[in-house]
Amino acid sequence: MGHAYRAVGWNRQKKIYDRTLGLGLIAYLVLFVVVGLLRWPEHSEETLALRALGTGALLLLHVILSIGPLARLDHRWLPLLYNRRHLGVLMFCLALVHGVFATVYYHSLTDGNPVVDPLISVLSANQRSDSLAHFPFEIFGVVALAILFLMAATSHDFWLANLTAPVWKALHMLVYVAYASVVLHVALGTLQGETSPVLSGLVGVGVVWVLGLHLVVGWRERGLDRPTTGSPSAEGYLDVAAVDELKDGQAKIVTLSGDRVAVFRNGDEVSVVSNACQHQNGPLGEGRIIDGLIVCPWHGYQYQPRCGRSPEPFTEKIPTFRAQVRAGRVWVHPTPLPAGTDVEPARIGAEA
Amino acid sequence: MIGPLRARHRWMTTALAVVVPILYVLILSSRLEEHDEGHGSVAPVNASVVEGEFAGRAWRADGRLVFLPDRDPSLPDVLLYWSAVGPVGEDLPANAHLLGALDGDAPRSLAGPPAAGGHLIVYSLGHARVVGTGPAPEEAD
Numbered sequence: 001m002g003h004a005y006r007a008v009g010w011n012r013q014k015k016i017y018d019r020t021l022g023l024g025l026i027a028y029l030v031l032f033v034v035v036g037l038l039r040w041p042e043h044s045e046e047t048l049a050l051r052a053l054g055t056g057a058l059l060l061l062h063v064i065l066s067i068g069p070l071a072r073l074d075h076r077w078l079p080l081l082y083n084r085r086h087l088g089v090l091m092f093c094l095a096l097v098h099g100v101f102a103t104v105y106y107h108s109l110t111d112g113n114p115v116v117d118p119l120i121s122v123l124s125a126n127q128r129s130d131s132l133a134h135f136p137f138e139i140f141g142v143v144a145l146a147i148l149f150l151m152a153a154t155s156h157d158f159w160l161a162n163l164t165a166p167v168w169k170a171l172h173m174l175v176y177v178a179y180a181s182v183v184l185h186v187a188l189g190t191l192q193g194e195t196s197p198v199l200s201g202l203v204g205v206g207v208v209w210v211l212g213l214h215l216v217v218g219w220r221e222r223g224l225d226r227p228t229t230g231s232p233s234a235e236g237y238l239d240v241a242a243v244d245e246l247k248d249g250q251a252k253i254v255t256l257s258g259d260r261v262a263v264f265r266n267g268d269e270v271s272v273v274s275n276a277c278q279h280q281n282g283p284l285g286e287g288r289i290i291d292g293l294i295v296c297p298w299h300g301y302q303y304q305p306r307c308g309r310s311p312e313p314f315t316e317k318i319p320t321f322r323a324q325v326r327a328g329r330v331w332v333h334p335t336p337l338p339a340g341t342d343v344e345p346a347r348i349g350a351e352a
Numbered sequence: 353m354i355g356p357l358r359a360r361h362r363w364m365t366t367a368l369a370v371v372v373p374i375l376y377v378l379i380l381s382s383r384l385e386e387h388d389e390g391h392g393s394v395a396p397v398n399a400s401v402v403e404g405e406f407a408g409r410a411w412r413a414d415g416r417l418v419f420l421p422d423r424d425p426s427l428p429d430v431l432l433y434w435s436a437v438g439p440v441g442e443d444l445p446a447n448a449h450l451l452g453a454l455d456g457d458a459p460r461s462l463a464g465p466p467a468a469g470g471h472l473i474v475y476s477l478g479h480a481r482v483v484g485t486g487p488a489p490e491e492a493d
């Protein structure tokens with residue numbers, strides 16, 4: 001492991017975030033059970049607790065999967081993204097308690113069942129694989145739980161730093177497989193005995209919402225990935241923007257050499273860096289320059305515009321690009337320089 | 353270079369946006385079809401009668417046991433057991449054999465009893481008590 005373990009830094013924002021989350025969750029679970037007992041007195045407290053945990057995890061998963069695309073559409077959602085991993089770990093804990101409770105309750109607490117390992121019982125009790133409606137829903141719950149465990153176990157920055165952001169993100173993209181498994185688990189499980197269309201409708205709305213949101217944002221962003229075209233200059237530079245397009249302290253995002261780069265204007269200087277933050281590959285070009293440093297909009301990681309290095313004592317660094325300003329236009333060389341390479345900024349008004 | 357990762361993300365969510373809703377609708381439709389078929393089910397005249405809070409009729413077909421509840425008494429977590437001996441009060445016999453779970457008033461086709469004769473016992477796991485009992489049906493000739 002190239003990076004040492006560092007404990008979670010509990011700042012004020014994280015404490016407020018987690019406190020709100022914890023209290024909200026407790027209120028949801030208590031309300032669900034109390035209202036359930038009043039509305040359906042024939043159901044046992046255990047059954048209602050199981051459903052409260054399951055629906056709580058399902059709701060949280062929908063919230064977690066909505067935060068990313070919502071933050072891309074509107075930056076006012078960014079505060080929710082700041083501590084999204086805590087949401088994920090909490091959701092996994094809820095799902096785990098739901099799974100363990102259901103296994104113990106249905107597969108080891110009855111004298112009538114043969115004495116078998118509850119885990120074997122979970123995976124073998126339902127053998128209706130010949131029926132779509134009665135296909136064993138437990139399998140999908142186990143698959144989702146295994147993926148969510150993997151994600152929760154590697155959610156700490158220690159793993160993010162050691163695996164590197166691209167590998168970590170590829171691993172955490174399995175959340176979509178987990179989501180599909182959860183939907184099938186619910187559809188083949190509790191919805192099979194549900195005669196009211198309300199619950200089926202709500203889950204359906206959730207599926208359309210989450211996947212629709214990702215589709216809209218994904219296809220909307222395809223435009224950003226179109227490579228910058230045009231004739232390169234004799235030195236190989238490409239024309240990426242007019243100087244007037246760049247707002248002070250902000251960036252224009254363009255695609256060069258197959259990846260996005262951020263062209264920042266800082267007063268009368270232009271610096272170009274990779275658009276991907278080293279921490280979690282957040283979109284640096286959607287951040288701002290504050291106190292002379294590029295600030296990632298996701299978690300506040302900072303980089304010096306001219307060299308792409310984080311200020312001491314931090315050690316993160318990102319690739320930089322050579323830039324020129326000529327005749328009111330910004331030209332960038334598409335070949336990235338090694339991360340942390342110092343590049344003299346192009347100066348507006350000093351062009352030849 | 354996270355461009356390829358972004359592209360994979362886009363294709364993954366696109367594929368899921370197609371597959372998941374289709375599977376969801378198919379699963380719910382097959383449930384409705386099975387429920388509709390269930391409402392049309394008629395127990396044969398020689399079906400065994402299960403009496404109690406969760407009453408119904410049971411018969412054997414193709415080696416399996418079909419159970420048709422009379423109505424849905426909204427009991428939680430109802431399981432159907434077979435036992436060589438009848439229940440004692442509200443408790444399951446120690447060697448009761450689980451046949452499967454019942455589902456509201458929908459008919460269920462479950463694994464057949466392991467032996468001839470014996471009793472069917474309907475047990476609510478939620479209430480931890482027997483809620484119906486009757487003789488196990490014999491295999492039709």
